[in-house]
Amino acid sequence: MIKHLFKLIWNKKKQNFLLLSEIFISFMVIFGVFSFGVYAYKNYMAPMNIKYENVWVINYSNTLKTENADSLEMFYSSLKQNIQALPGVIEASYTSANFPYSTSMMNNGITYKGKQYFGVNNYRVDDDYLKTLGGNLIEGRWYRKADGAGKERVIVINKKLKDDVFGSGSAIGKYIDGNNSKDGRRVIGVVDDMKNFGDYQPAKYGMFERIDTSYRKWVGNMLVKVKPGADAAFEGKLYKTMANALKNSNIEIEHLDDKLSSTNKFTLVPLIILSIIAAFLIINVALGLFGVLWYNINKRRGEIGLRRAIGASGNSVSGQLVAESLILATLSLLIGSFFAAQFPLLNVFDLPAMVYVIALLMAVVFIYLLVFVCALYPGRQAANIYPAVALHEE
Amino acid sequence: MISLQNIEKVYRTDTIQTLALNNISLDVAKGEFLSIMGPSGCGKSTLLNIMGLLDVPSKGNISISNQQTHNMNDKQLAGFRNKKLGFIFQSYHLINDLQVIDNVELPLLYRDTTAKQRRELAAEALEKVGLSNRMKHFPTQLSGGQRQRVAIARAIVGRPEIILADEPTGNLDSVMGNEIMDILTGLNQNDGTTIVMVTHDENMARKTHRLVRLFDGSQVQ
Numbered sequence: 001m002i003k004h005l006f007k008l009i010w011n012k013k014k015q016n017f018l019l020l021s022e023i024f025i026s027f028m029v030i031f032g033v034f035s036f037g038v039y040a041y042k043n044y045m046a047p048m049n050i051k052y053e054n055v056w057v058i059n060y061s062n063t064l065k066t067e068n069a070d071s072l073e074m075f076y077s078s079l080k081q082n083i084q085a086l087p088g089v090i091e092a093s094y095t096s097a098n099f100p101y102s103t104s105m106m107n108n109g110i111t112y113k114g115k116q117y118f119g120v121n122n123y124r125v126d127d128d129y130l131k132t133l134g135g136n137l138i139e140g141r142w143y144r145k146a147d148g149a150g151k152e153r154v155i156v157i158n159k160k161l162k163d164d165v166f167g168s169g170s171a172i173g174k175y176i177d178g179n180n181s182k183d184g185r186r187v188i189g190v191v192d193d194m195k196n197f198g199d200y201q202p203a204k205y206g207m208f209e210r211i212d213t214s215y216r217k218w219v220g221n222m223l224v225k226v227k228p229g230a231d232a233a234f235e236g237k238l239y240k241t242m243a244n245a246l247k248n249s250n251i252e253i254e255h256l257d258d259k260l261s262s263t264n265k266f267t268l269v270p271l272i273i274l275s276i277i278a279a280f281l282i283i284n285v286a287l288g289l290f291g292v293l294w295y296n297i298n299k300r301r302g303e304i305g306l307r308r309a310i311g312a313s314g315n316s317v318s319g320q321l322v323a324e325s326l327i328l329a330t331l332s333l334l335i336g337s338f339f340a341a342q343f344p345l346l347n348v349f350d351l352p353a354m355v356y357v358i359a360l361l362m363a364v365v366f367i368y369l370l371v372f373v374c375a376l377y378p379g380r381q382a383a384n385i386y387p388a389v390a391l392h393e394e
Numbered sequence: 395m396i397s398l399q400n401i402e403k404v405y406r407t408d409t410i411q412t413l414a415l416n417n418i419s420l421d422v423a424k425g426e427f428l429s430i431m432g433p434s435g436c437g438k439s440t441l442l443n444i445m446g447l448l449d450v451p452s453k454g455n456i457s458i459s460n461q462q463t464h465n466m467n468d469k470q471l472a473g474f475r476n477k478k479l480g481f482i483f484q485s486y487h488l489i490n491d492l493q494v495i496d497n498v499e500l501p502l503l504y505r506d507t508t509a510k511q512r513r514e515l516a517a518e519a520l521e522k523v524g525l526s527n528r529m530k531h532f533p534t535q536l537s538g539g540q541r542q543r544v545a546i547a548r549a550i551v552g553r554p555e556i557i558l559a560d561e562p563t564g565n566l567d568s569v570m571g572n573e574i575m576d577i578l579t580g581l582n583q584n585d586g587t588t589i590v591m592v593t594h595d596e597n598m599a600r601k602t603h604r605l606v607r608l609f610d611g612s613q614v615q
Contacts, residue, residue, distance in 0.1 A: 004496070004503055011491040306487045309448055310548070311476025311504035313469040388449040391483060392439065 005324050009331075016328055019292050023332035026285040027367050031340045033278045034359035034366075036271050039351050040200040048199070049192045050100050051134030052256040054090075054230065057099060058222045058242055059252045069213040076216060079245050080126075083224060086241065088234045091225040093132040094211055096124035099221055100133065100196045101259035110176045110207070112165045120161060120205040121196070124215055129208070130191065132223045140172040140189035143210045147188075152181045156189040158206035198263035200271075223256075282370065289374040293325060297382045304382050305390025314383035321382050325375035326368065333364055395556060395588045396422040396445055401454035403440055403611075414440045415451070416611040424555075427582040427589045429599040432608035438592040439560055441608065445590060446479055446558045447471050459555060476504050480549030480587075484561035486541045488533040494544050495520065495529040501552045519547040523577055539570030546577055550587070557581065559591040563598055575601055 009016060066072060076094065083092045097104035098121065109118045123129075127143045138159060147154055155176065162171045171187045178184025193203030211219055226234065235253055242251045297304070304317055312320070340360045344353035403415040415437045422428050430438050443449035444456065447463055456463045459478060466474060480501075488497050498516040507515075520526050523543040533541055542562060549557050559578065563571035575598055581587045591602060599605050607614045 001503055003509065004499075007496060008489075008491055302487055303489050306481075306489070307500070308472070309446065309475060309481050310501040311472050311552075313472035315469070316472070316504065386449075388440075388443040391448070391487065 001320070002323070002327075005320065005327055009324060009327055019289070019328055020332050020335075022285055022288055022292075023329050023367060023371065024336050026281065026370070027333055027336035027363055028339065029278050029281055030366055031336070031359055031363040033271075033274055034362045035343070035349075035351065035356055036274065038358045038362070039355045040267070040271060042352075042355060043195070043202045044199050046195065046202065047192075049135055049194045049203075050196070052100065052260055054226050054228055055132065055256040056224045056226060056230075056235070056238070057102075057254045057256060057259070058224060058238070059250075059254065060220055060222070060242060060246055061250045062217055062220060063246050063249045067217075069216060072216045073213045076219070079242075080222070082241060082245070083222065083238070086234075086238065088227050088230045088237075089224055090227055091128055091132040093128040093223045094126045094219050095129060095221050095223055096122075096211075096219060097221055098123060098196075099223060100194065101198060101256060101263040102221075108207075110161075110165070112174075112176050117161070117165060117205065120207055123206060123208045124211050124219065125208050126211050129223070132225045133194070135194055136192040138190050138192050139170065140187070142189055142191075143208075147210055148212060153185045154188045154210075155185040156191060156208040157187055158191050158203065158208075159193045160203055161205040161207060162187075162190045164205070198260060198267055200264060200267040286370060286374055289325075289371060290378065293321070293375055293378040294381075297321065297378050301385055301390040304385050305387040308385070308387035309391060317385075318379040318383035321379040322372065322375045325371050325379075329367055329371040333367060337364070395424040395426070395459060396420075396590070397455075397457040398441075398445065399455045399457075401441070401444060401451045401456070403437070403444065403449070404452040414611050415444070418454070418608075418611075418613050420606065420613065422556075422588060422590060424588055425582070425586045426604065427579070427602040428591070428604045428606060429602040430590065430592045430606045430608065431594065431596070431599050432614075436608045437611040438608055442558050442560050442590065442592050446481060447475055472504070476501055476552065478554055478556060480552065480554040480557040482542070482545050482549050482557060482559040482562045484564040486533070486538075486545045486565075488541055488544055488548075490533050492532075493529065494525065494531050494533065494536070497533065497544055498547045498551050500548060505552065515551050516547070519551040520544075522550065523547045537570070538566050539573055542566060542570070542574050543577065546574070546581075550581060550585075554587070556588045556590070559589065561592055561594065563593065563595060571595070571598065 064072060064075060080092055080094065083089055096106060098106050106122045108120050108122045109116055110120050111117070127145060130137065130142045139162070140156070142156060157171065165171070165176070166174060171190055174187050175181070175184030176187065191208070194206070195201065195203050196206070197204070224238065239251060239253060243249070307317055307320075308314070337360060340356065340363070343349070344356040398418055398420045401415055401418040402413070405412045405414055418441060430441060432438050440449065444451050447456070458474075461474070463471070463474065489500070495513070495516050498519055499512045502512040502515060517526065517529065520529060523546050525540060525543050525547065528536060528540060533544065536544065557578070562578065563574050566574060578589055578591070579601060582589050591598070593599050
């Protein structure tokens, strides 16, 4: 019977072309939506490795007149100590503007054994950054005060960068951007990947550089971990402390959990818009499929009557029409899968291959279900066609 | 072979009730070639549909090959039609998207047969109606007479005991009509197939063993 149905569909290929195209386009759109959906879900499921609750960000502008780096260093160290000494503060750390969930980015490239790695996020941080954000050190150590005095340039990297650069072996003690202590930077620690760009974005390559005296004047952000229950009054106190120290500075306090929400929205909104468009398209396709199948059945009443007369039961007629629709879907899906397979092969959008594979399987199942549901009712109607009436109409 | 007892068929709408068949009792013997005649709308096709289990009577009993049919469900009726009955229609009812050989194979698709068996039986049936050289053609490439011969091949491919023909020569000129009639007569005489034929043509009816006339749903001869 399947061979017979294939033959029937093949001989009606011109009539079926529109339906095949419709299913193909729907599949590609669904595949696209599912790819982004699976990607977002996979990222969401990965651990954040940042304890962002009760972490505030103080954004300030450096209004000190002095150009002396040591004076600046002393001033900001003293300011940080004052902040840490406030009763509601647990920890504080200076950071560059690309702190978690901010919109700023600082990218560098690194080289290791002649191979270049691009798109490495460069975070300028101080000795208390990891504690303030609750990050996990998985190898080596984090920065300490003595690192500022040492002649050797040291660096802490994240796990993603370590895995790609150094593989499964240890990174500690190895040099990047050079082969020795003279021109390279020695890796002293590896931290767990932090999802700095929100719940739905993956952790990217990251390296953490200690803020030194020469960089101090460019720093304009401080992360402050406050005690649970810290309120607006405490926020006001924090503001005053900063304002008193930095006259005429533009000071703004934000909460990291609010920034996470807005970052998440920024990622999700395009996906939601795409999903809404896809949903409308699916409704259109479903109605189209339903209409075409309905039309086909009405056009084929004579054939259905004949099949009933020569031995087909109502159920087998219904089954045949559903099977025909599923075969048509299969043909479209074969073409669609060929195009979809190019995405991981050509590394389009730089998503992991597994995301595409899962999305492809989900899209195939979805299209089969859609076609099955759309064919079911017209199929049942066909089964109810009275053969004597259908044959008489012809 | 076919026994109809007190068959009555009433079509009902909200406002009108139409008596299409009124108390028809008819026996068709094994190997008989019976024709049914009557003016348009007298119930000939309705009677043939009831004999072919394509329609159900409002009253009365049908027995085919000594089997009562009123208790059969849809699946049983479909199987019964497939094995015992062959149908020929005035407008052929061929599937234009399938080749001649595939059209002829159709009834065998609903039986437990292999593709090879189907092909052999269909080729044999086409041989019988003289269309072996048209197997790969599509129905639209054939003349009316040839199409009806394909329909006959499809009706006989499953080797049914009974053929029900609803005006098989109605769309054909006299030459082609006679050709079709010769094939049907041959099937009846050589293979012993029981044939019931609805016709408007007295000349065709005269070639059959017995003539039944209907008028306003009642048997008048």
